[in-house]
Amino acid sequence: MSRKIFGTDGVRGTANTYPMTAEMALRLGAAAGRFFRTDGRNGHRVVIGKDTRLSGYMLENALTAGLTSTGMNVLLLGPVPTPAVGYLTRSMRADLGIMISASHNPAHDNGIKFFGPDGFKLSDEAETEIEEILTGEIEPAQPENIGRARRIDDGRGRYVEYAKTTFPLRGQLSGLKVVIDCANGAAYRAAPEVLWELGAEVIPVGVTPNGHNINDHCGSTHLETAAAAVVAHGADLGISLDGDADRVMILDENGKVADGDQIMALFAARWAESGRLSGDALVATVMSNLGLERFLRSRGLRLERTAVGDRYVVERMREGGFNLGGEQSGHIVMTDYATTGDGLIAGLQFLAAMAETGKRASELVRQFDTVPQMLKNVRYGVGTEPLSAANVQAAITGAEARLNGSGRLLIRKSGTEPLIRVMAECEDEALLAEIVDGIVQAVESAA
Known part of the structure; x- marks a missing residue:
């Protein structure tokens, strides 16, 4: 069975639009519950975290309804980073972890990521099985076996304490001034707490989420905000996270990335x-x-x-x-x-x-000289397959011939958005621009 709902990082899309609707979240929760609760016992646990998007409330409630309808017990963590969900799934002996987030995407998007009991993301095979369950009637639990749900107040605190243990030099951040840009996202409380408790002077940025401003001109995809803060405050370092804090960009004392x-x-x-x-x-x-x-x-x-x-x-x-x-x-x-x-x-x-x-x-920020690289994205409409168009294939073949082994060419679909990503590398920057622009034009005409 081909995967239709799951992409390269769970399920993602525009909130309140298929597949990111409350109805689909409920069915996904029920399907995941049926996948994990195969023995009829009532001791199975799920932890659910989320970032700060407004639609997170809707999806959290829908997932909880679906999971409890199949007999799973739900532990609600509230806003926590994606890695915290992986950590807490394992440390709290849960059968399943779920993170509600669209990562670096704008606030109108959202997503659902699944973690197995070992804290790692589910395999393609497991996600395919969940999709298969989705296609049929999902058997609910008997009334006496419906699951429970409760809020966990110390989830963030558990993750904060664990994160501190990974720093080998307790107290040695004293005297360092650090800008931390949390993208108005999931780490807006946890990340500044960790840095401050380890001794740093903390300049927080992107820590006032309102449901709509996640990744909005802040975070790892909008580095100008953190760079300006580093320079303005004379900071030693900038740490810029994305909306769910599973990725980072580092900025030096000059704002260089x-x-x-x-x-x-x-x-x-x-x-x-x-x-x-x-x-x-x-x-x-x-x-x-x-x-x-x-x-x-x-x-x-x-x-x-x-x-x-x-x-x-x-x-x-x-x-x-x-x-x-x-x-x-x-x-x-x-x-x-x-x-x-x-x-x-x-x-x-x-x-x-x-x-x-x-x-x-x-x-420390520049370990090697980069080979000139250019990446451009082309948005395409639903139902179109621009990469299979004859003019696109001809443009790619011609580009590979011009590179002649002196660089790399990578053309692919995004796994999270309706985008064709056109990337090339070579030492000759003029040739690089010609190759990428030529393929982009071909894709645009086909899309």
């Missing part, structure tokens, strides 16, 4: 030197810059590439026994600490590198 590739390069080099890097390899996606691959190779390390999506990075890490991976977009996965990308814990590891080396952020 280190993306996920540069952060992973720093961690890989440091961990390799200390013997902590499992398998002498880093796992990243096909979007990571060629410069990262060259950087690792120069140190005798490997880059293992996967399809786009942090779930595929994690799957490869688990298959190969690797403990460091991520995406250029800022998902940094450190399985020594977390089961999914964790922007806050990655920020703490960067701070640890500053403290241990005595270097300023500006000395």
Whole structure:
């Protein structure tokens, strides 16, 4: 069965529009409940977290109704980061974890992500089985077996205390001034608390959510806000999270940005030197810059590439026994600490590198020279398949011939939005622009 509801990161779309409706959330909750509660017992638990979108209330209630209708007991965490849901699913012995969030997307979108009892995101196979249950009649529990729901008041506090344990130098943030941009999202309370309790002087940005302003000119996709705060306050570092805090961008004292590739390069080099890097390899996606691959190779390390999506990075890490991976977009996965990308814990590891080396952020944010890379997105209408158009295929074939092995070309559909992503890398920037623009024009005409 082909997956129709689930994308590369759960279910996502415009709130109150299929598939992100209350009706679908109720059915998804019931299907997930039926998938996990197979023995008829009433002891099964689900933890549900969310970010700060207004539609989160609607989806939270609908999911709870569906889950309890099949006999699952629901623990409601309220606004917490996505990695907190992964952590609490495992630590609270839940059978299932659910995060209601559309990550870096604007406030009018929302999404539903599922975690298994081990705290890792569900596999494609498990999501396909849930979709199969969705297609039929979902058997409800008997009246005496309907599940219960209750709010958990200390979920955020549990995650805060755990995050602090991942920083190896207690008290050594004293004297450091840190800007933390929480994107008016899920980490708006947890992230400033962690940094302050570890001793930093904290400049919070994006910590006044109102249901509509998540990722709005703030967070890891709008770095100008954090950069301005870093410079204005004379901060030593900026940490910019996205709406659900599973990814991060780092800014040095001058407001210069280190993306996920540069952060992973720093961690890989440091961990390799200390013997902590499992398998002498880093796992990243096909979007990571060629410069990262060259950087690792120069140190005798490997880059293992996967399809786009942090779930595929994690799957490869688990298959190969690797403990460091991520995406250029800022998902940094450190399985020594977390089961999914964790922007806050990655920020703490960067701070640890500053403290241990005595270097300023500006000395750490640029680990390698990037190969010129260009990425453009083309939106397409529902029901169209622009990549299969003859003119698009011809443009791609022509671009590959012009690169002639001197660079990389990657054309793909987004797994979370109706976008065609056109990415290319090569040393010749003029050729790079011509290639990308040519393919974009072809896609636009087909779309």
